[in-house]
Amino acid sequence: MAIDPRSDRPVYRQLADLLHDEISSGRMSPDSLLPSEAQLVTEYRVGREAVRQAVAVLRAEGLVRTERGIGTRVRRVVDRAPVRLRRGDTAVARMPSIHERREYDLDEGVPVIEVRRAAGEVEIHAGDRTEITS
Amino acid sequence: MAIDPRSDRPVYRQLADLLHDEISSGRMSPDSLLPSEAQLVTEYRVGREAVRQAVAVLRAEGLVRTERGIGTRVRRVVDRAPVRLRRGDTAVARMPSIHERREYDLDEGVPVIEVRRAAGEVEIHAGDRTEITS
DNA sequence: GTACATTTGTTCGTATGTATT
DNA sequence: TAATACATACGAACAAATGTA
Numbered sequence: 001m002a003i004d005p006r007s008d009r010p011v012y013r014q015l016a017d018l019l020h021d022e023i024s025s026g027r028m029s030p031d032s033l034l035p036s037e038a039q040l041v042t043e044y045r046v047g048r049e050a051v052r053q054a055v056a057v058l059r060a061e062g063l064v065r066t067e068r069g070i071g072t073r074v075r076r077v078v079d080r081a082p083v084r085l086r087r088g089d090t091a092v093a094r095m096p097s098i099h100e101r102r103e104y105d106l107d108e109g110v111p112v113i114e115v116r117r118a119a120g121e122v123e124i125h126a127g128d129r130t131e132i133t134s
Numbered sequence: 135m136a137i138d139p140r141s142d143r144p145v146y147r148q149l150a151d152l153l154h155d156e157i158s159s160g161r162m163s164p165d166s167l168l169p170s171e172a173q174l175v176t177e178y179r180v181g182r183e184a185v186r187q188a189v190a191v192l193r194a195e196g197l198v199r200t201e202r203g204i205g206t207r208v209r210r211v212v213d214r215a216p217v218r219l220r221r222g223d224t225a226v227a228r229m230p231s232i233h234e235r236r237e238y239d240l241d242e243g244v245p246v247i248e249v250r251r252a253a254g255e256v257e258i259h260a261g262d263r264t265e266i267t268s
Numbered sequence: 269g270t271a272c273a274t275t276t277g278t279t280c281g282t283a284t285g286t287a288t289t
Numbered sequence: 290t291a292a293t294a295c296a297t298a299c300g301a302a303c304a305a306a307t308g309t310a
Contacts, residue, residue, distance in 0.1 A: 010277080038294080047279060049279055052295085057232065060194060061230070069294055069295065070289085071294065085219060085268035090216075092266070093245045093246075095243045098147070111227045111261065133224050133225075170276085171275070172274085172275080180299090183299065200277095201307085203306035204276080204308085205275060
């Protein structure tokens with residue numbers, strides 16, 4: 001079951017799937033720490049590179065958040081503030097640049113919603129804390 | 135001006151900024167190929183690891199798209215189909231899982247828009263080809 | 269159709285730096 | 290201070306996909 005290095009599926013993807021399942025199944029709860037890189041290396045008998053790539057996949061999916069010196073935690077789901085679209089307004093979703101990520105304090109794997117008001121103004125909203133309504 | 139390995143800014147971020155600028159300034163046009171990893175390595179005197187991380191940053195931002203055996207191209211901006219939100223509908227933006235990425239044929243760095251209709255149905259729309267309207 | 273060159277992907281090894289506990 | 294944990298960076302080797310001669 002665990003991980004088959006001879007599979008055609010890359011090791012890091014197999015590991016990402018396993019961890020993804022641990023999280024989405026609820027066996028790992030929000031805010032809880034994933035095993036450390038070193039632990040994953042020994043537990044699954046894979047290289048550190050594979051571990052880091054697997055965790056990077058989860059980060060890009062917005063599933064976890066990594067803090068240096070601490071570890072990787074399951075991201076908590078927060079309440080979403082409604083943003084109302086009026087007639088003539090439009091909204092698109094896109095990924096922020098690294099600089100926008102810092103500016104708006106966004107985790108990796110979190111998109112932004114760009115609202116263009118009919119009047120012309122543009123608003124940026126954090127994708128994980130926003131819900132568009134009509 | 136190029137890249138300073140002794141800077142406190144990581145090499146791969148400096149390189150990502152340079153490439154980001156090449157693209158957003160228009161000096162690199164859509165569909166055009168970035169220099170190959172090997173070329174970037176020799177051109178900027180950095181390791182392949184730094185080059186790959188820099189390109190990974192651009193991919194995560196949805197700025198470029200990498201094809202194995204070919205190279206990395208600047209992503210083209212495509213037309214967006216409008217999706218109308220009616221009263222009682224809500225929409226959120228999030229990153230897709232790897233499996234959804236395949237299912238909906240999404241590039242890396244492209245979010246999905248999840249529309250929940252008042253009636254209860256859920257629709258998934260590609261973030262780079264969709265525009266929400268009221 | 270084959271063979272080869274090019275390009276990105278995967279994996280391992282090694283070393284050093286930085287943040288937190 | 291020391292231990293733990295993640296980040297950055299270089300090098301190396303081989304695999305896999307693509308395009309071309």
